[in-house]
Structure formats: structure tokens, C-alpha cells
Amino acid sequence: MDGPYSLKNFLERGWIHGAIPPALLVGLVILIELAAPGFLSGETLSLLFANTAVLFILATGVTFVILLGGIDLSIQAVASLASVVLAQLLPSYGLLAFPIAIATGFAFGLLSGVVHVRLKVPSFVATLATAGIVTGMALWISDGRAITIEEGGRANTMWINGTLLGIPVVVLLAAAVGLASFLGLRYTRFGRQSLAVGAGEPAAWAAGINVDRTKITAFAISGMLAAIAGVILASRLSSGSPSLANQLLLPAIAAVIVGGTAITGGLGGVARTAVGALIISLVRIGMTFVGVNIFAENIVFGAVLIIAVAITIDRSKIPVIK
Amino acid sequence: MLQASAVTKSFPGVKALKDINIEVRPNEVVGLIGENGAGKSTLMRVLAGTLRHDSGSLTLDGEELKLRNARDAARHGIGMVFQEQSLLLNMSVAENIYLGQEDRFIRFGIVNWKAMNAAARRQLAKIGVDIDVTARTSELSFAARQMVELAKALTLEESVDRPLVILLDEPTSVLTAADIEVLFERVRALKSRASFVFVSHRLDEVLAISDRVYTMKDGEVVAEHRASEVSAPELHKVMVGRGLQAEYYRETRQGEPRSEVMVEAKGLGLAGAYHSIDLTIHAGEIVGIAGVVGSGREELVRTIGGYMPQTEGTLEIAGEPVRFSSPEQAVKKSIGSVPRERRIEGLVMFLSIAENITLADLKSVMRHGAINYRMERELASDWIKRLRIKATGPDVACRKLSGGNQQKVVLARWMTAGSRILILDHPTRGLDVGAKEEVYDLIRDLSEQGVAILLISDTLEETIGLSHRVLVMRDGEITARYEAKPGAKPDQVDLVKAMV
Numbered sequence: 001m002d003g004p005y006s007l008k009n010f011l012e013r014g015w016i017h018g019a020i021p022p023a024l025l026v027g028l029v030i031l032i033e034l035a036a037p038g039f040l041s042g043e044t045l046s047l048l049f050a051n052t053a054v055l056f057i058l059a060t061g062v063t064f065v066i067l068l069g070g071i072d073l074s075i076q077a078v079a080s081l082a083s084v085v086l087a088q089l090l091p092s093y094g095l096l097a098f099p100i101a102i103a104t105g106f107a108f109g110l111l112s113g114v115v116h117v118r119l120k121v122p123s124f125v126a127t128l129a130t131a132g133i134v135t136g137m138a139l140w141i142s143d144g145r146a147i148t149i150e151e152g153g154r155a156n157t158m159w160i161n162g163t164l165l166g167i168p169v170v171v172l173l174a175a176a177v178g179l180a181s182f183l184g185l186r187y188t189r190f191g192r193q194s195l196a197v198g199a200g201e202p203a204a205w206a207a208g209i210n211v212d213r214t215k216i217t218a219f220a221i222s223g224m225l226a227a228i229a230g231v232i233l234a235s236r237l238s239s240g241s242p243s244l245a246n247q248l249l250l251p252a253i254a255a256v257i258v259g260g261t262a263i264t265g266g267l268g269g270v271a272r273t274a275v276g277a278l279i280i281s282l283v284r285i286g287m288t289f290v291g292v293n294i295f296a297e298n299i300v301f302g303a304v305l306i307i308a309v310a311i312t313i314d315r316s317k318i319p320v321i322k
Numbered sequence: 323m324l325q326a327s328a329v330t331k332s333f334p335g336v337k338a339l340k341d342i343n344i345e346v347r348p349n350e351v352v353g354l355i356g357e358n359g360a361g362k363s364t365l366m367r368v369l370a371g372t373l374r375h376d377s378g379s380l381t382l383d384g385e386e387l388k389l390r391n392a393r394d395a396a397r398h399g400i401g402m403v404f405q406e407q408s409l410l411l412n413m414s415v416a417e418n419i420y421l422g423q424e425d426r427f428i429r430f431g432i433v434n435w436k437a438m439n440a441a442a443r444r445q446l447a448k449i450g451v452d453i454d455v456t457a458r459t460s461e462l463s464f465a466a467r468q469m470v471e472l473a474k475a476l477t478l479e480e481s482v483d484r485p486l487v488i489l490l491d492e493p494t495s496v497l498t499a500a501d502i503e504v505l506f507e508r509v510r511a512l513k514s515r516a517s518f519v520f521v522s523h524r525l526d527e528v529l530a531i532s533d534r535v536y537t538m539k540d541g542e543v544v545a546e547h548r549a550s551e552v553s554a555p556e557l558h559k560v561m562v563g564r565g566l567q568a569e570y571y572r573e574t575r576q577g578e579p580r581s582e583v584m585v586e587a588k589g590l591g592l593a594g595a596y597h598s599i600d601l602t603i604h605a606g607e608i609v610g611i612a613g614v615v616g617s618g619r620e621e622l623v624r625t626i627g628g629y630m631p632q633t634e635g636t637l638e639i640a641g642e643p644v645r646f647s648s649p650e651q652a653v654k655k656s657i658g659s660v661p662r663e664r665r666i667e668g669l670v671m672f673l674s675i676a677e678n679i680t681l682a683d684l685k686s687v688m689r690h691g692a693i694n695y696r697m698e699r700e701l702a703s704d705w706i707k708r709l710r711i712k713a714t715g716p717d718v719a720c721r722k723l724s725g726g727n728q729q730k731v732v733l734a735r736w737m738t739a740g741s742r743i744l745i746l747d748h749p750t751r752g753l754d755v756g757a758k759e760e761v762y763d764l765i766r767d768l769s770e771q772g773v774a775i776l777l778i779s780d781t782l783e784e785t786i787g788l789s790h791r792v793l794v795m796r797d798g799e800i801t802a803r804y805e806a807k808p809g810a811k812p813d814q815v816d817l818v819k820a821m822v
Contacts, residue, residue, distance in 0.1 A: 187692035189684050196681055200670035206629075206661055207670075207681040207735065208653025266672055 021260045021275045028282040035289055046168060048281060053174035054229045056277040058248055059255040060181050061225030063273045064218040066256050068198045069265025070123035072219060074112055074131035075226040075252060078105045079245035081138040082230030087240025088141060090153030102227045108134050109223015113216035138242035146241035149234065157235035170232055177225060182270040190217055199266025250298055254305040255280045263309050323347050324369070324400070324487050329378035331364055336724055336754065338364040339375065340541045348485050351509060351518045353532030353549065355525060355561055357781060359752045360538040362521050366491045369519070370402040371395030399482035401475030402489040409467055411460035416442035418459055419474045445473040449508045465501035468493055472508065479515065486516035494527055506531050525554040537561050540754050562783065570759065571787025573808040575766040579607035579790055584743050584774035585626060589635035595621035596798040599635065605742070608765070608775040610789030612782055612817050618798035619778050626776060627659035627745040628652025639743065653682055658736030662748040664725065668732045671721035675713055676702035678720050678731050683739035705734040709764065726757025733764055744768060746777045750784065762788065782814050794820040
């Protein structure tokens with residue numbers, strides 16, 4: 001019974017919790033395949049991945065923050081702003097518009113992080129406020145309208161909508177972001193320190209970890225990945241708008257939690273978020289099958305998020321929930 | 323009569339209470355003594371209903387008690403005055419006294435503050451103290467707060483129609499001698515209406531106030547005496563329970579410190595905590611600081627560990643002036659801390675042994691910019707073997723280890739990081755005797771390797787036994803310095819005189 005791979009140890013390190021989301025994913029796939037045979041073909045799967053890519057990138061960014069025990073509520077606003085910046089700058093700057101839009105997201109992530117850490121504002125307040133500022137800027141820049149990416153600009157966004165070796169480029173981008181994030185969390189000092197800060201901040205601090213820098217880095221990454229998600233979304237829709245990503249905050253956070261990352265921090269990772277994002281996508285597909293009105297989907301995601309947190313939260317770790 | 327029969331309580335890795343049998347008779351003051359970690363506070367918490375015991379039973383006048391929480395205990399007339407004071411500092415004295423009992427003063431949904439204040443005044447009058455019940459509790463002295471706590475416990479009289487049992491958990495640890503005398507007077511006067519359980523590790527006090535004394539050691543009650551028939555030195559012997567004092571602290575292994583100065587403080591001060599501290603620690607030297615709560619010694623060691631920067635004076639580490647604003651900076655100067663709150667500051671309890679060991683020095687297991695998991699596990703396995711850490715492997719989460727083994731993991735972390743200065747803040751708190759001896763061995767090993775060690779501890783015996791030199795602090799100042807060579811250790815009584 002003992003040893004690193006014993007059942008007891010699995011339970012201790014949360015592996016049972018970790019095994020539920022993949023089982024749920026497999027179950028959903030089987031369910032949909034039974035309801036609509038042919039779902040498991042290469043073509044529909046490739047479409048599923050392509051449709052999950054933006055959600056996954058957003059969710060991956062916020063995973064870094066949730067692992068630390070914080071939350072980033074600004075991701076949808078940052079993604080929308082990035083789409084506006086991209087659409088606005090494409091005609092004059094060409095491909096250079098991409099790094100500028102992404103850097104904008106990085107900068108606002110950094111801002112949230114600095115506000116949270118230096119001014120000691122709780123992360124949900126800091127990022128809520130950042131979201132307001134960012135949305136305001138997006139509205140201002142775009143004059144409150146959606147900006148269509150015209151013919152000239154579209155030449156520079158076409159590559160995102162194409163395929164490479166038969167795989168949609170968005171899927172490859174999501175995979176690259178996912179892989180880099182996975183390796184970053186597992187093999188770098190920053191990744192390990194994030195885990196330590198999330199699991200026990202006072203002890204991590206006492207062990208000489210620069211907690212502030214770790215947190216600011218996580219928020220900056222979250223902002224940057226939100227912007228990447230935003231520019232991909234803009235390229236796919238050929239439009240930038242201050243409300244482009246408006247319905248994505250809830251599913252992104254739901255994806256992280258449903259995937260098995262603890263809302264309290266210290267446990268989880270990008271692989272889990274990938275599973276969670278696929279589950280959310282499948283639930284969305286399932287809903288259209290069952291005939292649920294598409295406008296009602298956030299009702300389902302809200303309920304899913306509440307249930308997932310209620311089931312998984314480790315109350316022995318936090319006596320008081322505020 | 324309140325009785326505990328065969329009560330046991332275990333925490334992960336520790337048997338905190340083993341087969342406890344005690345009784346508290348009406349109108350009696352019962353003393354409960356023992357070293358830190360003997361189980362006194364655990365037993366108090368079981369009696370007060372804030373901790374459930376594993377087996378055995380509690381009875382009150384022959385009737386079995388099932389205490390699920392402090393409210394249950396209160397219903398049966400058992401009240402507790404806490405070691406860490408439980409008053410809410412932002413509320414008035416009256417609000418604190420009737421916290422949770424506001425119902426009695428509510429009419430039509432509105433609290434009748436006049437009635438509450440009047441009732442609070444009557445409570446305080448009962449114990450003969452004059453405190454403004456409308457004052458904010460934060461404005462009161464510690465001694466006055468203690469009286470408010472006592473008055474709060476005594477409100478049970480109004481709702482329970484049997485003699486109360488009041489548990490006093492180390493009430494004197496923050497009081498001056500004069501305040502202690504006042505408290506004792508009140509307790510003696512109240513004896514006709516209640517019985518008391520008085521917990522302390524100050525033996526003279528316990529003998530002065532108690533009728534009977536139980537002595538606890540390693541989770542067991544090892545003796546029961548009538549206070550009139552036993553002396554403090556006799557009790558001390560029972561409580562500590564070992565003859566070979568010198569060997570317990572490995573004094574034969576106490577070598578000569580080296581000449582290299584690792585820590586030097588000159589006129590060091592932190593506003594509101596300590597001032598004018600001159601202190602030198604050499605490589606291989608163990609310097610112990612004795613002092614009561616509020617003496618400033620806790621803050622002093624935390625300054626050197628990087629937690630609280632000094633506000634005046636200079637601090638030099640290996641000859642270089644420093645002012646740390648975070649432990650990170652101290653760690654970079656090769657300083658490691660073994661904090662008092664092991665489960666909060668010492669270890670990330672949800673991470674594994676391996677992850678905790680490499681936390682301060684991840685570089686040692688990184689190759690080509692990436693953490694090498696195989697190397698990390700090997701390093702941890704090596705420490706598990708060398709320090710005889712009882713665990714099934716390097717992947718076990720630290721929260722599953724016993725206190726002694728957790729402490730070894732903390733020390734392994736600083737050895738991995740190559741720390742040359744160690745701050746030991748109550749390094750053996752909550753450990754049983756065997757685990758303590760292993761930690762003492764490790765401390766001697768580190769000292770032999772030339773690590774400079776600053777020690778503060780729960781017991782004077784430990785401070786004196788381990789240290790090369792002992793400093794005594796009172797009210798933020800160093801009041802005495804003693805050499806503590808093996809065979810010529812300073813006397814505890816002298817130290818206590820300088821402490822209070």
C-alpha cells in the first residue's frame with residue numbers, strides 16, 4: 001500500500017480529483033459519438049480543436065494566476081482590446097500589428113499584477129478594475145464600433161485561418177502556447193515557485209522566494225495570452241470589437257476549474273486546462289445537439305463552474321471562505 | 323466534578339494525549355504543568371470543546387459529556403480564558419464580554435446597549451476591577467484584557483445553574499508580577515463559586531495558587547501531587563524527567579567557536595520592538611536568547627532572518643552591512659530560518675519532501691535551464707537516508723510527516739542551500755523527546771561544520787543546554803550576557819531574574 005504510487009499517495013496528492021476530468025471528457029466523447037455517429041472522424045475533430053483553440057489559450061493564461069490562488073477577471077476585456085488594436089493597426093503597420101497588440105495585453109497584465117502586489121489590492125478587485133479601464137480604452141479607440149478588417153488587412157490575417165500540413169494553424173498555435181506553458185510550469189524556477197506560492201505563500205516567502213515577482217509574472221503571462229487569444233479571434237472573425245470576447249470569461253475560468261486546477265491555488269496545470277477546455281467545447285456542442293438555445297449557454301457554464309468549485313474545494317485548507 | 327477518563331488524542335504523526343485521567347473537584351484550583359509540547363494545551367482544548375478527542379470520555383457529575391464545540395462546553399458551565407487572547411480588539415469591552423450572547427439584550431430586533439453595558443459593569447465589579455466597559459478593547463493593557471477575558475468566562479454563571487469550571491491557559495505569561503498577584507487574588511476569591519484549571523510552566527506560580535497539581539510529560543499525566551506536599555524543584559524533576567541533563571543537550575559535543583564573525587549587530591533597533599542591540603555570532607557558535615513574550619527577542623531574530631527590517635543601528639553579515647526587506651535577501655546572504663510556525667512558514671505542507679528541500683536552492687537540481695526531476699528525487703532520497711527522515715519516499719507530501727521529520731526537512735533545505743547562518747525559532751516546539759534529541763544532534767552537527775546559529779526556544783533548559791553564549795532580553799534590551807561553556811552553564815534562576 002505504501003510507496004510513491006500507492007492508492008493512498010494518489011489520494012493525498014489529489015490524483016483522484018485529477019482523474020475525474022479526463023474520465024468526464026471520454027464519457028462526453030462517447031455520448032456524442034453515440035448520439036451522432038461519425039463525430040470521431042478527423043474532420044469534425046479538427047473542427048472541434050479549432051473551435052476550442054481561443055478558449056484554451058485564454059484559459060491557459062488564467063491558469064497561471066489561479067495556480068497562485070488569485071483570479072484574473074480582465075482576460076475578456078484584454079482580448080477584446082487586443083482585437084481592436086490589431087484591426088486598427090493592420091492597415092498601416094501590417095504584420096507588426098500582431099506583436100503590438102500582444103504587447104498591449106502583456107502591459108495590462110503587468111499593470112494588474114503590480115496593482116495587486118504593490119498596492120495590496122485583492123486580485124479580483126485589481127483585475128476587475130483593469131477590465132474596466134481596458135474596456136474603456138477599447139471603446140474609445142474604436143469609437144464604440146466593431147472595426148472590420150478590410151481586404152488589405154486580411155492579407156496579413158489569412159495565415160491564421162489557413163492550415164499547415166492539414167492541421168488548422170489555430171490548433172498549432174494553441175498547441176504551441178499549451179506546450180510552452182506546460183514546460184514553463186513544470187521545468188522552470190518560475191513554475192515551481194508558482195506552485196509553492198499557491199500551495200503555501202508564507203512558507204514560500206520564508207524560503208526566500210520572491211513572491212511579488214512570481215505573482216506579477218503570472219498576471220503578465222495571463223494578459224499576454226489573453227491578447228494572443230484576442231488577435232486570433234479577430235483574425236478568424238475578420239473584425240476587432242470592444243465586446244469581441246465578451247462571452248468568454250466565464251467559460252475560460254470554468255475550463256480551468258473543470259479541468260481540475262484548484263481555485264485555491266497550488267494544484268493543477270496546463271494539461272488539466274486542456275482537458276477542461278475540451279469538456280467545455282463538447283458541452284457546447286452537446287447543447288446544440290439537445291437543442292439548447294445558444295444564448296442560454298452561459299447559464300450552463302455558470303452552473304458548471306459553481307458545481308465544480310463546490311465539489312472540489314478543499315475546505316480543510318481554508319476555514320473561512322470570503 | 324469534571325472528570326476525564328482514558329482520553330486520547332492523536333495528530334498526524336504525534337500522539338498528543340495518551341490515556342489521560344484527571345478530575346476537577348468543586349471549589350478547587352487544579353494546576354496543570356508540563357514542558358512545551360507535553361499536551362497541556364491539547365487537553366485544555368478537549369475540555370473546552372474546541373477539539374474532539376479520539377477515545378475515552380468526559381463526565382460532569384457522573385453524566386457523560388459530548389462536547390462538539392465551545393458553545394456546548396459553555397452550556398455545561400465550562401469556560402476558557404485563552405492563551406492567545408480571544409478578544410476582538412475592534413469592539414468595546416462590553417461587546418466582547420457578551421459576544422455571542424447578544425440575544426439577551428435584544429428587544430424587537432434592536433440591541434439595548436445600555437442594558438448590555440450595565441450587565442458588563444456588574445460582571446467586572448464581581449471580579450473587582452474598574453474598567454470602562456465602553457472603551458475599545460485595543461486601548462486596554464494586556465493585564466486588563468486578561469481581566470476582561472475572565473469576566474467574560476464568568477458570564478456563564480448567569481445562564482448555568484451549577485458551579486463553573488474555568489480553564490486558564492497560561493494566563494500569566496504576559497503579565498507582570500504585580501498583575502499576576504491581582505489575578506491570583508481574584509481566583510482565590512472566586513473559588514467559592516467555581517473551580518479552576520490553571521495551566522502554566524512556571525512552577526512557583528502553580529504551587530502558589532493550586533490545591534492539587536497534575537504533571538504532564540509527552541502526552542501523559544505522570545504525577546499528581548497536593549500542592550502543599552511538593553516543592554518546585556521536585557516538580558521540575560518530575561516534569562523534565564531526566565537525570566542526565568548534560569547529555570540530553572549533547573554538551574560533550576559543544577566545541578569551540580571559530581574566530582570568523584558571521585553576524586554582527588551594533589546598536590540595532592526596531593521601533594516598538596527592541597533597541598540598542600549589540601550582538602556577535604561567530605562561525606560554529608550557538609547563541610541563545612532568553613526572554614519572555616514582549617521582550618523583543620522574537621522580532622530581533624526575525625530581523626536577522628529578513629522578515630522585519632531594522633529601523634536603527636547596523637547589521638553586518640560576514641562583514642557586509644545589510645538591511646533586509648524580505649527573507650529572499652537574507653537567503654541570498656546565506657541565512658536560513660527555521661520558523662516557529664512550522665506548518666505555516668516552515669514548509670509548504672502540500673508540496674513533497676523533495677520540492678520543499680529544493681525550494682531555497684532550485685539551481686542545485688537544474689540542468690540546461692530545466693528542473694531535473696531525477697536529480698531532485700535523488701537529492702531528497704539522500705537527505706531522507708542521512709537525516710533518518712521517516713517517510714516512504716521523496717514524493718510524500720510534507721503534511722503527512724510528524725513534527726520531528728518535518729523539522730528535518732526544513733533543516734535539509736538550508737543544508738542544501740549551503741546556509742552558513744541559521745535562525746532557529748523554537749526549533750523543537752511540539753516535538754516529542756526522541757525527535758528533540760535527533761534535532762539536537764543535527765544542531766551540534768551544523769555547529770561543528772561552522773554554521774553560526776541564533777537560537778530562541780520555549781524552555782530555558784534548552785537555550786542554556788545548547789548555547790555557547792546566552793543573552794537575556796527584557797523590554798527590548800539585552801539585560802544580561804552569560805558564557806555557557808560545557809560544565810559551567812549559567813543558572814536558570816539568574817536568567818529568570820534578568821528576564822522579568
